[in-house]
Amino acid sequence: MQGAVLLAAQPLRVKLLGSNNSSTGNPSATAGAGNPSLMAAAGPKWAQKTVTLPPHRRGCHLITPKIMKEIGNDLSEFKCGLAHIFLQHTSASLTINENYDSDVRSDTETFLNNIVPEGTSAPWKHTLEGPDDMPAHIKSSMFGCALTVPITNGKFNMGTWQGIWLCEHRDHPTARNIVVTLNGI
Amino acid sequence: MQGAVLLAAQPLRVKLLGSNNSSTGNPSATAGAGNPSLMAAAGPKWAQKTVTLPPHRRGCHLITPKIMKEIGNDLSEFKCGLAHIFLQHTSASLTINENYDSDVRSDTETFLNNIVPEGTSAPWKHTLEGPDDMPAHIKSSMFGCALTVPITNGKFNMGTWQGIWLCEHRDHPTARNIVVTLNGI
Amino acid sequence: MQGAVLLAAQPLRVKLLGSNNSSTGNPSATAGAGNPSLMAAAGPKWAQKTVTLPPHRRGCHLITPKIMKEIGNDLSEFKCGLAHIFLQHTSASLTINENYDSDVRSDTETFLNNIVPEGTSAPWKHTLEGPDDMPAHIKSSMFGCALTVPITNGKFNMGTWQGIWLCEHRDHPTARNIVVTLNGI
Structure with a gap:
């Protein structure tokens, strides 16, 4: 910092x-x-940073370590607060889920692909950007593009098995921007 | 308090x-x-508390009264603010929905069970923790594990028919921890 | 203002x-x-306002301009912060998605209608308020009723293609209330 x-x-x-x-x-x-x-008593603080994640292949990826590497030092100065993590895209998503077994992430990708039709049998009108684009938009709204996590004693106060996932819904991945906002005391 | x-x-x-x-x-x-x-003018305030909910059977449950019992006194001191409610688990979820007819909650459970395959016909690789575990993870990301509710004049500023639901997605329920963070003036 | x-x-x-x-x-x-x-250094600020949106027909609607019209002046006074947008209803939803091609919005409505059964073949018990009511509740929990958006230099810090959608899930639309809470410096 x-x-x-x-x-x-x-x-x-x-x-x-x-x-x-x-x-x-x-x-x-x-x-x-x-x-x-x-x-502890201290002045209210705000911190904000845009983090750029490198391209990730289609699927669900655990990004907690990457986020912590970017904001960990700042986070350590908050005794109590909230961290807001906002993905600036409409064809990927953020969610909190299991941080241990990678099968949970691939099974979740399987679920998303089974639930949202893609290809010639899909009913979509919006197809100009490829067959994976409209399904990507839908998946983005299903999981959402933003998370808010409590901060306690300088750390994310998540459960033992919780991690932050980036879900990439496009076939041809690109870098993704995330705006992180920290607020607390 | x-x-x-x-x-x-x-x-x-x-x-x-x-x-x-x-x-x-x-x-x-x-x-x-x-x-x-x-x-009203007042100093900015932060409050945070971990609430442990007792085990609830699989399904959707209205927990607004339980949350209010735990934080209602503190909430009453905020004229304007936000309440963040964070479930520290990956096989249950929080959502805001109808607070009156319990049929809405059981119909929602029916929907979740119909949409996420479970058992021998399901395509999941992650099955070590039982047939209901991977479906639980998926449902947790569909509804999410966190809510933010506006505070106005010492109360949650929800609509008349809105309530906070805990959705338990496991067959064998356990106690669930929720971190509540209040911030406002 | x-x-x-x-x-x-x-x-x-x-x-x-x-x-x-x-x-x-x-x-x-x-x-x-x-x-x-x-x-920039400045005192912490809170602002809160209830915005009433006129009835919108069933489907997904881009409402960013409407929100900005109501809170844009206030927003411009925040250098850094968060905007919380809360829909006080259980049969509509808010989501962030593509702001350009209206086909994305109608395709998303198609998806929601395909995924949530409605009418005589649907398994719902809660049918007193019409065949579209229980599906509306489910869709509301799928997309959620609240958004939090980062504020940077007096503006929503969303991606180029992101917009705020109101998704109306009832056949007979009504006015919808949204509580907007701004917090920052």
Whole structure:
């Protein structure tokens, strides 16, 4: 991270959300189930960056490491917040799913191809950009082009098995731009 | 809510978004269609909590009351903001849909089961965790694992018939964790 | 925009997210791929407005111009932020997809109608409100009722070909309310 600009740090109102079975706050606790989580006071921060992913072949790809490489340093400065990840394209998609077995990703690609007709039997009017184009648009709306992930103690607060997927729906892949916006304290 | 920590209250810039047919602001107005809504000045606030839902059987379940029970007190302190609700799992999903007739929920479960093949005729490679596991992953990406809801005057600003659903896609249900993040003024 | 209330402007912490191939910040740069983007210091701002869209016939409709007409002036005051767009209904949906060829929108409507059974052959129990009602609920959860779009330099930071669609899933269209929440600096 170059050129960090810290114009001012300032107090702001933060809340300790207690659990039902605890009556005392624990400043060092993580936001785990049933544990209170005290967020350190700091000025509200915004950060935004466009990340360009290299071309990926048609299918579903785990991109959590790539995203973390680009924003991990910035992320580490947020105690509590939200990360918004926005794909600027209409023929690919972002989703959160299993991060371990690559068969889950190829099975998901199989599902998408089975559910959205492609080729001569498909009913599409929009065919100028190739037989895979209209199916790609539909798949993009099915999974969506944006994700919002909670930030806790400098990290994405996802489940153990969750990862961020880029789903490329075109046959001839191209680089894809993602706008990442971080907001928090 | 135990242990609220109010480090400082501070002014910040807020905006009155006027409607086309009104030229005066009304501080007590709700953000209804065509009505201007003036948000009270207060320091920006963040709150975050992990809520554990007990096991729910396979199918779609209305969980708005459960969420409100856990965060309602905190929510009431936000005049304007956003609530982010994040499910930390890849074989269940969150969606917003009808909150009245339970038939809508069971019909939606019927749809999901009809659209995603399961069992011996299914083409999945990922079958180690049971025949319902890969279909569960697919359904999770179809509906998604996260919701963002506007907050207005201390409440979720949803439509009259909208509710938050937890859709459990596994046959053997388990407890599910949800990270709720509130941000606003 | 009537009645803007500027209670105070205040410094806050902002971050310059540098690219890998640049070591100097450029305050006037856009958040383009590989370019650093310095966000101007200003107080955090929240704005919220309910926009009522007139009835649209069943199908997919590009509504970016309508949204911009309602919030464009306010949007222009945000250097960096997020726009949340929330549809308060369970039988219509919002999605981001192609903004140019209307065939993409009609093909998407064709897909939705092919994938969700309607009429006498459909397995739905919830039929009191007409044969198009239960399919409308399902389509609403497939595409979702909410979008979050990054704001950069006073504008939606979407891709060249991206637009916001309202998908009306009922046969007899009605006016639809959308709650727009802007947050940023």
